[in-house]
Amino acid sequence: xxxxxxxxxxTPNFEYALLSPILIMFFxxxxxxxxxxxxxxxxxxLTHLLVIFxxxxxxxxxxxxxxxxxxxxxxxxxxxxxxxxxxxxxxxILLIAAMSALLFAESKVDPLGDAFAARASTLPxxxxxxxxxxxxxxxxxxxxxxxxxVTGMLxxxxxxxxxxxxxxxxxxxxxxxxxxxxxxxxxxxSQEAALKYFILGALASAILLFGSALTYAYTGSLEFGQISNxxxxxxxxxxxxTAAIALxxxxxxxxxxxxxxHQWVPDVYTGAPTPVxxxxxxxxxxxxxxxLLRIFYVAFGSLVWDWRPxxxxxxxxxxxxxxxxxxSQSDFKRMLAYSSISNGGFILVGFSGTNRAxxxxxxxxxxxxxxxxxxxxxxxxLIREQAGESATLIRWKGLGKKxxxxxxxxxxxxxxxxxxxxxxxxxxxxxxxxxxIAGGATPLVLIGVLASVIAAVFYIRVIILMFFxxxxxxxxxxxxxxxxxxxxxxxxxxxxxxxxxxxQIVIDLVSSASVFLR
Amino acid sequence: xxxxxxxxxxxxxxxxxxxxxxxxxxxxxxxxxVELMLNAANLAFVTGARVWGKLxxxxxxxxxxxxxxxxxxxGLAIIITIFxxxxxxxxxxxxxxxx
Numbered sequence: 001x002x003x004x005x006x007x008x009x010x011t012p013n014f015e016y017a018l019l020s021p022i023l024i025m026f027f028x029x030x031x032x033x034x035x036x037x038x039x040x041x042x043x044x045x046l047t048h049l050l051v052i053f054x055x056x057x058x059x060x061x062x063x064x065x066x067x068x069x070x071x072x073x074x075x076x077x078x079x080x081x082x083x084x085x086x087x088x089x090x091x092x093i094l095l096i097a098a099m100s101a102l103l104f105a106e107s108k109v110d111p112l113g114d115a116f117a118a119r120a121s122t123l124p125x126x127x128x129x130x131x132x133x134x135x136x137x138x139x140x141x142x143x144x145x146x147x148x149x150v151t152g153m154l155x156x157x158x159x160x161x162x163x164x165x166x167x168x169x170x171x172x173x174x175x176x177x178x179x180x181x182x183x184x185x186x187x188x189x190s191q192e193a194a195l196k197y198f199i200l201g202a203l204a205s206a207i208l209l210f211g212s213a214l215t216y217a218y219t220g221s222l223e224f225g226q227i228s229n230x231x232x233x234x235x236x237x238x239x240x241x242t243a244a245i246a247l248x249x250x251x252x253x254x255x256x257x258x259x260x261x262h263q264w265v266p267d268v269y270t271g272a273p274t275p276v277x278x279x280x281x282x283x284x285x286x287x288x289x290x291x292l293l294r295i296f297y298v299a300f301g302s303l304v305w306d307w308r309p310x311x312x313x314x315x316x317x318x319x320x321x322x323x324x325x326x327x328s329q330s331d332f333k334r335m336l337a338y339s340s341i342s343n344g345g346f347i348l349v350g351f352s353g354t355n356r357a358x359x360x361x362x363x364x365x366x367x368x369x370x371x372x373x374x375x376x377x378x379x380x381x382l383i384r385e386q387a388g389e390s391a392t393l394i395r396w397k398g399l400g401k402k403x404x405x406x407x408x409x410x411x412x413x414x415x416x417x418x419x420x421x422x423x424x425x426x427x428x429x430x431x432x433x434x435x436x437i438a439g440g441a442t443p444l445v446l447i448g449v450l451a452s453v454i455a456a457v458f459y460i461r462v463i464i465l466m467f468f469x470x471x472x473x474x475x476x477x478x479x480x481x482x483x484x485x486x487x488x489x490x491x492x493x494x495x496x497x498x499x500x501x502x503x504q505i506v507i508d509l510v511s512s513a514s515v516f517l518r
Numbered sequence: 519x520x521x522x523x524x525x526x527x528x529x530x531x532x533x534x535x536x537x538x539x540x541x542x543x544x545x546x547x548x549x550x551x552v553e554l555m556l557n558a559a560n561l562a563f564v565t566g567a568r569v570w571g572k573l574x575x576x577x578x579x580x581x582x583x584x585x586x587x588x589x590x591x592x593g594l595a596i597i598i599t600i601f602x603x604x605x606x607x608x609x610x611x612x613x614x615x616x617x
Contacts, residue, residue, distance in 0.1 A: 086595065100560075120599065121599070123602060123603060124603055158580065163577075163578045163581055164586070166581075166582075167581055167585060170585045170588065170589065174588060174589065174592045177592055177593075177596060178592060178595070178596070181596055181599065187603075188603065189600055191596070191600050191603060192600070194599075194600075195545060195596055195597065195598050195600050197598050198592065198593055199539065199548055199549065199552075202549070202552045202589060202593065203536070203539050203552060203555075204558050205589075206535070206552050206555035206559065207536070207555070209556060209559040210532050210555060210558060210559040210562065211557075212559070213528070213559040213560075213562035213563045213578075214525075216562070216563060216566040216575055216578070217525060217562055217563075217565055217566035217569060217575075218566075220569070220572060221572075221574075222574055222575075222578065243529075255593075339522055345550075376591035411550065500536070509590065
C-alpha cells in the first residue's frame with residue numbers, strides 16, 4: 001500500500017484569457033484595498049462605485065465572449081472546469097452581484113446614509129457612534145469585501161478540485177461574515193448574526209474540508225475526474241468512502257441551508273443589513289448549489305444511486321419544514337429566510353432527475369429564484385419607519401392602498417415564489433418537478449406539491465394583508481429610492497415577468513449547456 | 519507503520535473539535551475547536567499523501583494553514599466586536615434572534 005517514491009508536482013499552466021472573469025474581480029478587489037489605503041475619505045465612495053461596476057460589467061462581458069463552444073475547457077492544470085454550467089453560473093452570479101451592489105450603493109432611503117455602520121468599531125448606541133454618523137463617515141471597506149466574495153463565488157462554481165473548492169469557499173464566505181455584522185440600524189442583532197454565521201460557517205467549512213481529506217486518502221486525488229475514477233477502481237474500506245461523502249455532503253448542505261442544517265439561515269438573514277441579505281439569498285445560494293451540483297455529478301457521479309436517497313430525505317424535510325415554519329413568522333425578513341430554505345428544498349428535488357435534465361432544471365430554478373429574491377429584499381429596504389426598515393408583517397396592513405406600486409411589485413415576487421403560472425417561479429418549479437418525475441421520484445414530487453401549497457398560503461397572506469385591510473395609523477411609509485435601487489428592482493421585475501411569459505429563453509440557453517466537463 | 523492508524527487519529531481529533539464547537543459556550547473556545555478540526559483534516563491530507571506517494575496532499579495542508587490563519591483574523595475581529603458590546607464572549611447570551 002505504501003509507496004516511498006514521491007512524484008514531483010508538474011508546473012501548472014494558466015489559461016489567463018479563459019480565467020479572466022475571476023481575475024478581473026480579483027484585481028478589482030485588490031484595487032479596492034489600495035483605494036482604502038491611499039485615497040482621502042471623501043473620494044473613496046465614488047472611486048469604489050466606479051471600480052466595482054466597471055469590473056462587474058467587464059467580467060460579465062468576458063463571460064459572454066468566452067462561453068462559446070471554444071471556451072469549454074479544463075484549465076489551470078485541470079483544477080478549474082469552464083464548462084456550460086460553469087459559465088452560466090458565473091454569468092448569473094455576476095448579474096446578481098451587480099444588483100446587490102446597486103443596493104449596497106443606495107444612500108437615499110435612509111436619512112443617515114447607506115445601509116452600513118458609519119464605523120464598525122464604534123459601540124452600538126455610544127457617543128462615538130453618534131459623532132461619526134453625524135460626520136457622515138462610511139465604512140467603504142464593504143466594496144472590496146464584496147469583490148472578494150464575488151471572486152470566490154466565480155471560482156467556487158467552476159472549481160474542479162477539492163482543494164480549490166475549499167479555498168474558493170473561504171474566499172467567498174470570509175467577507176460575508178464581516179458584511180453580515182455591519183448593519184447601521186439594529187447593530188446588536190447584526191453583530192449577533194455575524195457571530196452565528198461565522199461559527200456555523202467555519203464549522204461547515206471544516207466538515208467539508210475533513211470530507212475532502214478523507215476523499216483524498218481514499219482515492220489518492222483531489223481532482224473531481226480522478227476522484228470519480230478512483231472510486232470506481234478502488235475496492236477497499238467502503239466505510240472510509242461513506243464517511244467522506246457524508247461529510248462533504250453535510251458541509252455543502254450547511255452552506256445551502258438545507259434542513260437539518262438550516263438554523264443559521266433565519267438569524268443571519270434577519271440580522272444582516274438587507275443589501276447583504278439579498279446578496280446571500282441570491283448569489284451565495286447560486287454559488288453553493290452550483291458547487292453541490294458539480295461535486296455530486298462529477299466527483300461522486302458514479303455513486304448516484306448511493307447519495308440520491310439521502311438527497312431525497314433532505315429535500316423532503318427542507319421543503320416541508322421550511323414552509324411550515326414560515327407560516328408562523330411575524331417578521332417579513334425572517335419569513336423570506338424560511339422561504340429561502342424551502343426553495344432550497346425545491347431545488348434539491350431537481351437533483352433526482354437524470355443527469356442532463358437535473359442539471360438544467362436546477363440551473364433554471366437558481367436563475368429565476370435569485371432574481372426574484374433580490375427584488376423582494378430590495379423592496380424591503382424601501383418600506384420604512386422612523387427607526388429603520390419596517391419588517392413586522394402586521395404593520396404592513398393596507399400598504400397597497402398607500403403605495404400600490406411597491407405593494408404590487410412585492411405581490412409579483414410573492415406570486416413568483418409561490419410558483420403561480422405566468423411568473424418565473426412557475427417555470428422553475430415546473431422544471432424541477434418534471435425532471436424529478438422523469439427520474440422516478442414521484443413521491444418526492446407529491447411532497448413538493450404539498451409543500452408549495454403550504455408555502456402559497458403565507459405568500460398570499462402577505463398580499464391579502466397589503467391589499468385587503470385598512471392601513472394602520474402611523475404605519476410604515478414607502479421611500480422613493482435613488483436610481484440605484486430603482487434599477488435593481490426594475491431588473492428583477494423584468495426578469496421575473498419575462499421568464500414567466502417566455503420561459504423558452506432560459507430553457508434553450510440552459511439546455512444547450514447542461515453538461516459538466518470532467 | 520499502518521497509515522490507517524493516522525486516519526483514525528485524525529477522525530478522533532476531528533470529533534473532539536466538532537463536539538467542542540457544539541458544546542462549549544465561549545465563542546473563543548468554539549473557535550479553537552474549529553481550528554482543531556482543520557488540523558485533523560491536515561493530518562488526513564498528509565496521511566493520504568504518504569499512502570499514495572503524492573505531494574499534493576502535503577501542498578493541501580499548507581493551503582489549509584493559510585486559510586485557517588485568514589479565518590482567525592476574521593473570527594477574532596467579530597468576537598472582539600461582540601465582546602466590546604456585551605462584555606461577554608458567551609455564545610448563549612447572543613440570543614436576540616430566535617425562531
